[in-house]
Amino acid sequence: AFVSSRAMSLTPAYPFQVSVSLHAENRVKLLNKFKTPDVLPNSVILLQGGKSRTRYETDRDEVFRQESNFHWCFGVSEPDCFGAIEVDSGRTHLFFPRLPEAYAVWLGVVHPLSHFQSKYEVEACHYVDELDTVLSSLKPSILYLNHGLNTDSGQYAEPASFEGLAKYRVDNGKLYVSLSECRAIKSAKELDVMRYVSRVSSEAHVAVMRQCRPGLPEFYFQSLFTHETHARGGCRHQAYQCICGAGENGAVLHYLDADAVVKDGGLFLLDMGGEYYCYASDITCTIPISGKFTEKQKPIYETVLRAQEAVEAAMKPGVSWTDMHLLAERVIMEGLLAEGLVKGSMEELMANRIPALFMPHGLGHLLGLDVHDVGGYTPGTPARLTEPGLKSLRTRRILEPGMVITVEPGIYFIRALLEPAMKDPVKSKFLNCDKLPEYLDFGGVRLEDDVAVTETGIENFTKVPRTVAQVEACMAGLDWENL
Amino acid sequence: AFVSSRAMSLTPAYPFQVSVSLHAENRVKLLNKFKTPDVLPNSVILLQGGKSRTRYETDRDEVFRQESNFHWCFGVSEPDCFGAIEVDSGRTHLFFPRLPEAYAVWLGVVHPLSHFQSKYEVEACHYVDELDTVLSSLKPSILYLNHGLNTDSGQYAEPASFEGLAKYRVDNGKLYVSLSECRAIKSAKELDVMRYVSRVSSEAHVAVMRQCRPGLPEFYFQSLFTHETHARGGCRHQAYQCICGAGENGAVLHYLDADAVVKDGGLFLLDMGGEYYCYASDITCTIPISGKFTEKQKPIYETVLRAQEAVEAAMKPGVSWTDMHLLAERVIMEGLLAEGLVKGSMEELMANRIPALFMPHGLGHLLGLDVHDVGGYTPGTPARLTEPGLKSLRTRRILEPGMVITVEPGIYFIRALLEPAMKDPVKSKFLNCDKLPEYLDFGGVRLEDDVAVTETGIENFTKVPRTVAQVEACMAGLDWENL
Ligand SMILES: [Mn+2]
C-alpha cells in the first residue's frame, strides 16, 4: 500500500494555462506608449534575454529565470535569446541560440526554428548568430535598448550587447521608461496570472499555519512553503527568499538566516510568496506559534489588521498612495496609544515621525514580474520624500485601475530603533519608556495582501486567515473560511 | 488539533555540526602541498569569496552559495569576503565587508570583527576596505591567486581582484592546481560531512519512492526531494538541479523540464542530491512508476545493478578508474547480449565502442564541494581519452584512499544515438535492429552511489533500495532494509 497520508495533490487549478497572446497584447501596448513624435521612422526595439549561468566556474547550472522585461515582451522561456520589434509595423523577431545536433543526446531533441515560431507566435524566428545580419537588413534608423535605473535597487538594467552593435545608432533611455510605465498597469491576462499565484501562495500559507508547532527550525517552514507552491501550484521559483522570523526575529526586517528554533509563546512572522510564469505574489502572515494569541499579542496584531482594513477600504482610483501610508500610520498610532506604548497628540506623533519607529518601511509596493515591481518613480509621478517612514515608500503614485500593489502595514519592536529613540530628548517624550522595554523581545507583526486596483475599489487576491478567530481556527485544523 | 499526519520531523542527526577546525586542517594540507622549492619566501595566498548577487538589476537577492575553494580554505559563510594566508607561517587573515550601523534595523545586529574572529578561529580579521593596507604591510614577495581551468566546464576560475592589486607581483597558476589536488582527497572531517549528506539524500530518495504514483507531474518529485533534504536535513541547496525523467525522458541525460506527467507502466529515473555545508551528494535511483518492474524492465535494471556491484567490489587503492569504466561496459554488454539486443564477441563490441551507444557518459566523477569535483585531470594524472564513452570520463585517476567518487553505470535507449547507429554499416552489425526499435520509448536506467575509497576497498555512503525486491518493497511501504 502507498503511504498515502503523506501525499499531496495538485492544486485544482494547475496547470494554469497562459495564452501567448498576453505578450502580443503587451507589445501593442508598448508601441502605443512608445510611438511619441520624437520616435524616428524605421526604428527597432532590441532586447536581450537572460543568460544561462553556472555556479562560479563549475559546470553546475543555475536554475534559469528569464529577465522580466524580456518575458513581458515575448514570453520566451529559453535562455540566451534576443528579441527585436520593428516599431512602425510591430513585426517581431526572436533569436535563439543555435544548438549543435549532438545536443540531442543530452536534451532529447534539438528544436528547429519552426518550433519556436509556432510556440511564440511571432513574425520571424532566427538564430542568434544571425542577429547582426537580420538587424542590418532592417536598416534601422536607431536601436532602442533597455537601459535605466531600477529605483528599488539603485542598479541599472544592462542593455543588449552583441558583436557588431557598435555600427548602429542606439538610444539607451526611452525604452526602459516606457516598459516600466506599461508594466505598472496590468492587463486582464496579467491579472489572471497574478490572481492564480496569489491563490497558490495563500493555500501554502494555510498549509504552513496548520503545520506550525514549537521545536522545529524556522527553515522548516521556508522549505514547506516552497514545496507547497512548487509541487501543488507549479511555482518553479519563489518571488523572493522566504522570510520566516520567530519571536524576536520577527523584528528583523530582512531576516533570512532561519536557523532558530520556533519557540512556544512567540509570534512567527512569515513573509513568503511563490512565482508563476514569472509573476510574483508577496504575502505575509503573522501567527502565534502556540496556536493561540496571548493577551499581549492580540491588541498589537489587531491594530495592524485594522490598519490594513482601513487602507483597503479607502483604496480606489485617484487615491494617493502616500495618503494610504499616512492612514496606516495613524491607525497604528491609535493602537499604540490605546496600549499606552506611545503618548502625545496624533499631530505631534505624526510630525515627529514616531510611526516610523514602529514601521520603518513603506506601506507597500507595486507587484508584478518583480516583487518590487518597476514603475514606482517613473518621470511624471510624485518624487521620493525624505522623512523617516515616508522615504521608504517604493512608490507615491496615484492609484489607477490595473495597478497591483501590496498592502503591508506592520508594527515591529526593533532594538536598533527603539533603544536610541528612548534616549533621544525629543522622541523619548512620545514613548512610554517604562513599558516599551517589555516589548523588546516581542518581535513584529506584518500583514501583507496583494490587491489589484479596480474601477471602483480593489480586488484582494489574498485569501488567508486574518482575524484572530480565523488564524486560531486555521491552526487548529478547523474550517476558518466559514466562521 | 494539529493536522499531524502531514508533518515531518527532522532527521535524527540534524543539525550535523561541523567543526571549524576542518578548515584549519585544510590550510595545513594546502601549505604542505604548496611549499615546493619554487615558492618564494614571504609569499601570500589570496582568495576572494563569492559575491552577493541580485536577480538582474532588481533588488531581489539570490540565495548565496559560497565559492568552493574559499569555503574549503576558510569555511566562511558570508558573501563579499577575502581571505589571505601567509605561506611561511600559515597566519590567516579574513576580510569582511564593513556594514553601516544602520543595517542593524534590517539585519538585527551588525557583527563586530571580534565576532568573526571567534567564529572562524583565524589569526586576524579585518574589513575589506583594509585589504590593500593589510596586504601592503605584509610586504609579500608575490600574491598567489586562484586562477585555472575547470576541466568539467571548460571555464576558468576568476582570480581575486581589488583596487590596488596592480602594484603586487602575482602568480595565476600554482594555487588552483594545488587546491584541486588537495580537494581530490578528502580528510576524515570532510568524509563525515559527506557521509551525512548522502544519508539525508538517501532518506529523501526513499520518501520519493514511497510517494511515487501515476498522474503527478515530474516536478512534483523534484519539489518533494528538495523539501525532504531541506526541511529534514538542513540542506539549503541542492548539489545540482534534480533530474526526474519519467518514461522516455529517462533517456534524456540532461533532462530538467520535469513538466511531463508520470505515467503508469514506465520507469522513472531520479538523479537528485542535496548539499550540506557546501558538500554534495549525487544519487540516482530508477524505479517502476507502478511499483512493480515489468518483465521487460527487470533484466535491463538488473544488468545495470550488476555493473554497479561489479565495480564496487573491484574498487580499492591502486585500481584505475578507466578500468572500472571498462568493467562496467563489459557487464552491460553481457546483459544486452543475453537480452539479444546486441550481438558479436565481447572484443568486437568493445573495440567498436558499442557500449557508448547505451552509456555515453563516464562511469562516475569525483564528488566533493562541487558535484563534478575538481582534480579530475590535474597535472601528473592520466589524460583524457578520445574514444566514445571513454572521452566522457571526468577523471582517469588511480584510486587512492580519501577519494569520493560516484559509481553510476546506466543503460539508455537514446534515439539520437541508436537510430543513426542502426543505419551505420559498421555499428549496425552489432545491433539487433529488429528488437531495438521496441526499446526506443523505454527510457533509461541509471544507478548512482556515492562511495569513498578506503585503505582496503570502499565505504558506500548511499543507503537506498537497490535490488528489485528492495525497490518494490520500499514502494509498497514495507521494510526494505531487512528483507
Ligand atoms: Mn512586500
Ligand SMILES: [Mn+2]
Ligand atoms: Mn553523478
